[in-house]
Amino acid sequence: MKSTPALDQKHPHGYTVAYEREEIQFPVYVVGFVSACFAVAGISLDNIFLIALALIAFGFAYYxxxxxxxxxxxxxxxxxxxxxDGLGIISWRAVKRLDLIPIEIRGTASNELRIMLQEPLDRALLADWRKRPFYRFLMRLPWTKLGDDVIRIPLDVFDRPAEQIHQNFERMMAFYRR
Incomplete structure (x- = not known):
């Protein structure tokens, strides 16, 4: 499917949310630095265990x-x-419900948006962005799929509060489904 400028992944219009700018980047930088240190030490000491640790740390940083x-x-x-990102545009008509689900994991509360679809994902997408370049294939996506009709999006890694994101999505869905 050829994207029109309004359905282009590189220049989205409307309400957009990006990853948080504060403390979320720090662990990625630290693990990347630790990976480089393990690699240098492993190569200089000819230690396969340190090289393996470097590869594991690099995989985490790359993901x-x-x-x-x-x-x-x-x-x-x-x-x-x-x-x-990495999914596409889900038509408003295909969305059955938007739920904000609080999840408690090991004493830490987090929120996720669950998008319930009325039809399978392949038919719900107006623009399909699931084909990614090879170098991005193993990188993190902001969504996961639960079955054919539920999309999960963890909201705590974004730069806006989860309740605000959910309210804006609900408001826009009510407006554009009229």
Whole structure:
């Protein structure tokens, strides 16, 4: 499917949310630095264990690299529907319900947005952005899929409060579904 400028992944319109700019980047930088230190020590000492640790740490830093790209919109909503980086644009007509779910994991509270679809994801997408370049294939996505009709988006890593994101999505859905 060819994207029109309004459905373009690089220039989204409407309400957009990016990754948080504060403390979320620090662990990625630290793990990248630790990976480099392990690699240098492993190569200079000819220690396979340190090289293995360097590869594991590098894999973690590589997976979380998108957290460093803070200015780029990752999720949002427009007149066409809800969009997520690496997923596409889900039509407003295909959205059954938007739920803000609080989740308690090991004493830490977090929030996730659950998008319940009325039809399978393949039919709900107006623009399909799931094909990514090879070098980004193993990197973090801002969404996960639960079955064919539920999309989960953890909201605590974004630069706006979870309640605000949910309220804006609900408001836009009510307006554009009229």
């Amino acid at each position: 979380n690299f998108p957290l460093l790209e803070t200015g780029r919109p990752r999720i949002g909503a427009s007149q066409y529907g809800i969009f997520a």
